[in-house]
Amino acid sequence: MKSTWQDKELMTTVKAVSLFSGGLDSQLAVCLIREQGIEVVAVNFQTPFFGGGVYIFEAARTLGIHLEVIDISEEYMEVLKNPRYGYGKNMNPCIDCHGFMLRQAGQFMEKIGAGFIITGEVLGQRPKSQTKSALGAVDKLSGYRGYIVRPLSARLLPPTIPEEKGWLDRNRLLDISGRSRTRQMELAQRYGLKDYPSPAGGCLLTTESISRRLRKLFELRPEAGAEDMHILKYGRHFYIGQDNLLVIGRKHEENEALTALARRDDYLLKVATHPGPLAVLRSMGQLTGDDIQAAAALVARYSDARDEKNALVRIWQPNRPGQKITVTPTPVAQTPSPV
Numbered sequence: 001m002k003s004t005w006q007d008k009e010l011m012t013t014v015k016a017v018s019l020f021s022g023g024l025d026s027q028l029a030v031c032l033i034r035e036q037g038i039e040v041v042a043v044n045f046q047t048p049f050f051g052g053g054v055y056i057f058e059a060a061r062t063l064g065i066h067l068e069v070i071d072i073s074e075e076y077m078e079v080l081k082n083p084r085y086g087y088g089k090n091m092n093p094c095i096d097c098h099g100f101m102l103r104q105a106g107q108f109m110e111k112i113g114a115g116f117i118i119t120g121e122v123l124g125q126r127p128k129s130q131t132k133s134a135l136g137a138v139d140k141l142s143g144y145r146g147y148i149v150r151p152l153s154a155r156l157l158p159p160t161i162p163e164e165k166g167w168l169d170r171n172r173l174l175d176i177s178g179r180s181r182t183r184q185m186e187l188a189q190r191y192g193l194k195d196y197p198s199p200a201g202g203c204l205l206t207t208e209s210i211s212r213r214l215r216k217l218f219e220l221r222p223e224a225g226a227e228d229m230h231i232l233k234y235g236r237h238f239y240i241g242q243d244n245l246l247v248i249g250r251k252h253e254e255n256e257a258l259t260a261l262a263r264r265d266d267y268l269l270k271v272a273t274h275p276g277p278l279a280v281l282r283s284m285g286q287l288t289g290d291d292i293q294a295a296a297a298l299v300a301r302y303s304d305a306r307d308e309k310n311a312l313v314r315i316w317q318p319n320r321p322g323q324k325i326t327v328t329p330t331p332v333a334q335t336p337s338p339v
């Protein structure tokens with residue numbers, strides 16, 4: 001860290017960087033710090049699993065703060081694959097994730113010449129990732145220990161450097177802990193905050209279905225990168241043969257998303273004669289003729305041709321003409337369970 005950044009006492013105005021999710025707690029943290037006359041700049045980190053979204057911009061606009069959304073997808077993969085503190089109930093590596101995001105926020109803080117970071121974390125709100133020791137671990141992982149202020153719980157935590165230096169008055173920070181939302185709701189009224197998403201909502205790593213798909217993908221392709229993650233969010237997933245992923249759209253929007261995600265060497269499949277879903281077949285090993293037949297039969301099973309004796313399925317690769325093959329739709333009773 002450069003001395004110019006640490007020498008904030010020499011500066012006339014101290015700025016804070018808010019690790020901003022757009023949720024109520026992060027909005028309240030901003031309000032509490034601004035009340036002390038400190039300018040707040042918000043930063044939001046985006047990955048295939050969380051971050052971004054229209055509501056974040058709306059929240060920042062309502063608060064009147066500048067917001068930067070930074071894509072950290074690639075760098076995040078290492079955190080996701082090897083979290084030092086493990087996962088939560090699903091594939092959510094919350095302690096490492098927070099530590100990583102705060103490290104990124106710290107770098108952003110240095111870049112814009114801000115003095116400290118604030119978060120909407122509340123002590124004890126989440127059983128594993130927001131205990132006192134977990135918050136300590138997060139600070140250590142971030143590399144910015146002492147410069148991270150949690151305005152909603154600050155009086156229950158050790159004093160931070162901004163408090164010690166007098167940039168912040170500790171007595172005007174709060175002592176909220178636990179899962180109750182009562183005090184946050186009162187504060188929301190006081191600050192006139194009306195629109196905010198539910199706490200912790202929106203992180204796909206906390207969902208069972210995405211986690212299951214992710215585990216399977218990592219098992220087959222430990223080297224999978226951020227660009228492999230998006231397909232996990234759409235359709236029904238099956239593995240054909242050893243390691244060929246078949247994703248069948250469940251609705252029009254998913255068919256469109258899958259079409260957009262298909263790569264040059266993926267196959268697209270669709271029943272030619274009846275309405276039905278679009279599917280992407282992605283090989284992670286060896287794809288045989290039998291695998292293609294099995295995939296086409298499964299695609300036909302989810303189409304209006306499911307009760308026909310035979311179905312004609314079109315199969316092609318992006319920007320190539322393709323061909324049609326005839327298959328017997330997989331009987332409903334023999335349909336494998338999706339991953």
Ligand code: SF4
Binds near residue numbers: 050092093097098203
């Ligand atoms: S819920 Fe998701 S975004 Fe939030 S800390 Fe956990 S892994 Fe990260």
